[in-house]
Amino acid sequence: MHKFYRKFVHQRYQPKKNEIVAFFYLDSYIDFTDAAGGVAAESSIGTWTELATLSKSTFSKLSAKAFDIDSKNHTFKIAYPLALFEKGSIPQFLSGVAGNVFSMKIVKNLRLVDVDFSKEYVESFQGPRFGIRGIRRISGIYNRPILGSILKPKIGLSALQHATLSYQVFIGGIDLVKDDENLTDLSFSRFDQRVRLTLKMRDKAEKETGCKKICVFNVTAPPDEMLKRAQLVEHFGGRAVMIDLVSVGLDNVQMLRKKNLGLIIHGHRAGHSMFTKSHKHGMSMLVLAKLARLAGIDQLHTGTVVGKMEGGKSDVVEIDDFLRSKWFNIKPTFPIASGGLYPNLIPSLYKIFGKDVVMNFGGGVHGHPEGTYSGAVAVRQALDATLDGVTLKQYSREHNELAVALKYWK
Numbered sequence: 201m202h203k204f205y206r207k208f209v210h211q212r213y214q215p216k217k218n219e220i221v222a223f224f225y226l227d228s229y230i231d232f233t234d235a236a237g238g239v240a241a242e243s244s245i246g247t248w249t250e251l252a253t254l255s256k257s258t259f260s261k262l263s264a265k266a267f268d269i270d271s272k273n274h275t276f277k278i279a280y281p282l283a284l285f286e287k288g289s290i291p292q293f294l295s296g297v298a299g300n301v302f303s304m305k306i307v308k309n310l311r312l313v314d315v316d317f318s319k320e321y322v323e324s325f326q327g328p329r330f331g332i333r334g335i336r337r338i339s340g341i342y343n344r345p346i347l348g349s350i351l352k353p354k355i356g357l358s359a360l361q362h363a364t365l366s367y368q369v370f371i372g373g374i375d376l377v378k379d380d381e382n383l384t385d386l387s388f389s390r391f392d393q394r395v396r397l398t399l400k401m402r403d404k405a406e407k408e409t410g411c412k413k414i415c416v417f418n419v420t421a422p423p424d425e426m427l428k429r430a431q432l433v434e435h436f437g438g439r440a441v442m443i444d445l446v447s448v449g450l451d452n453v454q455m456l457r458k459k460n461l462g463l464i465i466h467g468h469r470a471g472h473s474m475f476t477k478s479h480k481h482g483m484s485m486l487v488l489a490k491l492a493r494l495a496g497i498d499q500l501h502t503g504t505v506v507g508k509m510e511g512g513k514s515d516v517v518e519i520d521d522f523l524r525s526k527w528f529n530i531k532p533t534f535p536i537a538s539g540g541l542y543p544n545l546i547p548s549l550y551k552i553f554g555k556d557v558v559m560n561f562g563g564g565v566h567g568h569p570e571g572t573y574s575g576a577v578a579v580r581q582a583l584d585a586t587l588d589g590v591t592l593k594q595y596s597r598e599h600n601e602l603a604v605a606l607k608y609w610k
Contacts, residue, residue, distance in 0.1 A: 207259075222314070225480060239301045282318060282321060309480040326457055347558075351380070363394070363400065370409065371573070376560075377414075385429075395415075395433055399438055453467070466498065544606055544609050546592075
């Protein structure tokens with residue numbers, strides 16, 4: 201029965217301008233070419249057998265085509281006619297290209313490595329409201345990375361403690377503070393109270409420093425509650441919200457983006473490694489980043505290279521380069537390096553990512569031996585030294601907070 205799949209194989213096919221092209225890795229239990237055709241069939245208009253209901257004209261117009269089949273390297277591509285997709289709908293796209301095909305018995309491993317979206321499809325999405333330029337305009341920071349801090353411990357602080365800690369971070373020289381992925385509306389830190397108190401401390405810090413500060417509140421929740429929380433942030437004068445985009449789904453990111461609340465949407469990728477970590481199965485972080493940008497994420501966690509999170513240099517740089525690149529009418533997304541960072545790593549981070557990145561520090565601020573304020577100061581000192589072309593060791597001779605950090609995190 202697998203021979204039917206061969207009808208979907210066109211080895212030397214040249215994709216049409218308006219088609220969507222997916223690149224796959226495959227380990228199969230049957231002939232590799234048959235399996236590639238099977239993925240093309242099952243993700244478009246085919247099934248496991250011939251169909252009396254499938255006319256030749258429909259097959260000709262709508263069948264996906266597997267091509268560039270390389271059994272040695274276990275890779276192939278599929279070209280999909282644009283008519284197979286509902287414009288502006290990420291759920292429908294995933295149901296096809298990344299749906300039932302992963303459950304087929306002929307498939308041992310299948311990985312969606314990359315997708316080349318056509319202009320017409322991309323332009324059916326809103327994308328980020330602000331993007332890099334908009335965020336720089338809001339923050340008033342134009343020629344350097346934005347410094348962020350995750351409040352730690354990630355859960356356990358009261359709303360008042362959270363707000364007070366935010367103030368210390370801000371006056372220490374950090375630009376942005378944020379909730380972590382599992383801090384939402386908890387019994388010891390109610391969302392509405394945390395928003396009100398933290399924004400008051402933001403205003404106090406802005407008056408004292410003369411610099412704009414951004415608080416990122418985690419609105420992750422079922423969609424109706426998520427919207428209420430985002431509206432609350434807007435009501436109290438907040439500038440940004442965070443969404444755990446894997447947990448809530450990219451369709452809910454799209455929903456929030458369409459409300460046009462005037463809030464930066466910060467995308468946390470918690471849970472992505474369930475399907476991105478294996479190089480043989482699932483979906484790449486690059487594809488998730490493309491979908492997140494389409495959905496409307498203004499800032500996205502992508503990896504650090506030098507921190508504690510998974511992600512090699514080539515993979516992370518490829519994702520960040522894409523997020524910052526021109527993509528038809530879709531604004532760029534600000535990459536975020538977050539996870540296991542501390543002041544000593546800033547020269548390496550800057551060398552790898554340049555100025556258009558958000559550098560996020562959690563334990564690398566709050567774990568400073570002299571406390572949170574000194575940790576924030578040390579991070580800012582490390583960045584100032586890097587921007588001035590001075591080594592951290594040299595700069596630390598006259599900056600005690602950095603000197604302590606360099607000694608503590610050898």
